[in-house]
Amino acid sequence: MSTSENGSQPRFFEYSASMIRMGLRETKAARTRQQIVDVALGLFLDRGFDQVTMEEIAEGAEIGTSTLYRYFPSKDLLILDPLLSFTELGDRLRERPRDEPLEVALGAAIRGSLVDFTRAPVTAEVRRIVDTTPSPRAKLWDIMATSRVDLESAVADRMGAPIDDVGVALTSRMMMVVFEMVAEAWWAGDHTRPIDEAVDETLGRIQSADIVLPGAYAVTPLRAAAS
Structure with a gap:
């Protein structure tokens, strides 16, 4: 050279x-x-x-x-640090192969985020503090809202749909619900169960559940009838 x-x-x-x-x-x-x-x-x-x-x-x-x-x-961001793996859901979905079935990619994104989440040995104790302290609890909700928008963007891209599509919104929110359900089960358990098993069990329960969606008015609303 x-x-x-x-x-x-x-x-x-x-x-x-x-x-x-x-x-x-x-x-x-x-x-x-x-x-x-x-x-x-x-x-x-x-x-x-x-x-x-x-x-x-x-x-x-x-x-x-x-x-x-x-x-x-701020102190809020410090104590929330071990709990913020869910903010990576959008990025983890973007990392999945484009030709991978969407439901598989969604599950993989959830698993990846939860693996990092459950590695922190103090996660359960930190969550208990956050749940009982107004300031970091409010900050957590703000971060969740911002992360949901990012996740909706990633889901919309994979679905080939506009970001305001109702299917995009429901899919994104369901991802966050699954994340929260598995995390709560982990907090309440002995923390030794493989996270993949917990994710699969939660997804199975959701898929077999009788889910009732709110419906539109079946009768004329009272306000309209009175006018």
């Missing part, structure tokens, strides 16, 4: 060094982020969510407060 005209190493080595530096920065950032989460969750579980300050989290993670806020702008 030839060198450049001034005798320096070729650009290939410049690009390689740049990529290595970028990879190291990303690795360090990921490690710092995980350290912050671990410290914060430990404090939340030990002392309670409202009793812990961002300054104490930064001190425990051995970083500056400004650095902490760059990673997590």
Whole structure:
């Protein structure tokens, strides 16, 4: 391999060094982020969510407060971190092969998100804190709404339908319902059952269930009849 005209190493080595530096920065950032989460969750579980300050989290993670806020702008986002695998449903669906049957792709997207979700050993304890603390609970609902829009976009693309199609909306919401049902079963159980089995059982129960959809008015509404 030839060198450049001034005798320096070729650009290939410049690009390689740049990529290595970028990879190291990303690795360090990921490690710092995980350290912050671990410290914060430990404090939340030990002392309670409202009793812990961002300054104490930064001190425990051995970083500056400004650095902490760059990673997590609020305590709500910190405690919600282990619970946000459902936000990946849209991306996981987009990763599935285009020629894969839609129902198979939907199931695979749910399984992939739930596997990451159930790996966190403190997930159940964190969920109990969130369920009883108004601020992170409200933030979780906001994130769920945003994630649902992204999921609807991915489902619409796979179905070849407009994003406001009722089938797209129902399919997307059903995915989130299945995710929630399996997660709740896992929280309530002994956490040792393979997640694939839990997903398949939940899907089987849904497919065999007698589901009654709300119907349109069968009679003239009272307001119209009185006018």
